[in-house]
Amino acid sequence: MKRAIPVVVLSIAGLVPVWRYEPSTGTTTTTTESASTPSASSASGSSGTSSGTVVKGTTLKTEKGPVQVQVTFDGDRITAVKMLQQPNHPQTTAAVPKLIAETLKAQSADIDTVSGATITSDGYKKSLQAAIDSNDSSSKSSASPSASSSATAAASQTVSGSTVNTSKGAVQVQATFEGDRITAVKMLQQPNHPQTTAAVPKLIAETLKAQSADIDTVSGATITTDGYKESLQAAIDAKG
16 A cells, blocks of 8 residues: 555646646637738738829929829729929918819819919819820720720811910910810910919810800900910811
């Protein structure tokens, strides 16, 4: 009986390491879950980078500094606008969010000028319009050829009007027609003047509405308006 007691004691002592190391399984599980978390979050972050077509507008040199916008399109829809260049001025900084918000709402460059930031607003709208025109051109050129698209291309015609030399500078427009209907007007040349920049979107909007060169003169831009109408009429006459 005296020999049996040590054997029992050793047997009990041998079970102690098993009880002590058994919880290590839970520690391994916790480490695995922690390692998997970053991969899930990084995948979520990468999904936000995919977007539509990104187009840069022209750079406008204004009295306050250069202005250039970058526009993201989903088809013809404007989904985002980013300023690539802008004057380093408090009024510009305050105006930019308003201009972008108005653009997303109007889905065009036909937006109001922000009070106190007229020069920046005019440059913004012109750069934005250039990006919109570029996207329109890209959309048309990248369309897959078909019988219907060929018919549309045949019906569409782009005509440049004559260059009108005014006391403020040269004025020239380019008009796009579908049949007899004016579908787009683009300025090829215009005076580098704030009043001209502000007047152009209004002239184009009035042209698309009137479907002719018989439109009202924009107040404060009489010379540019007269040159615009003369060049536009020449384009209409050349189209025939």
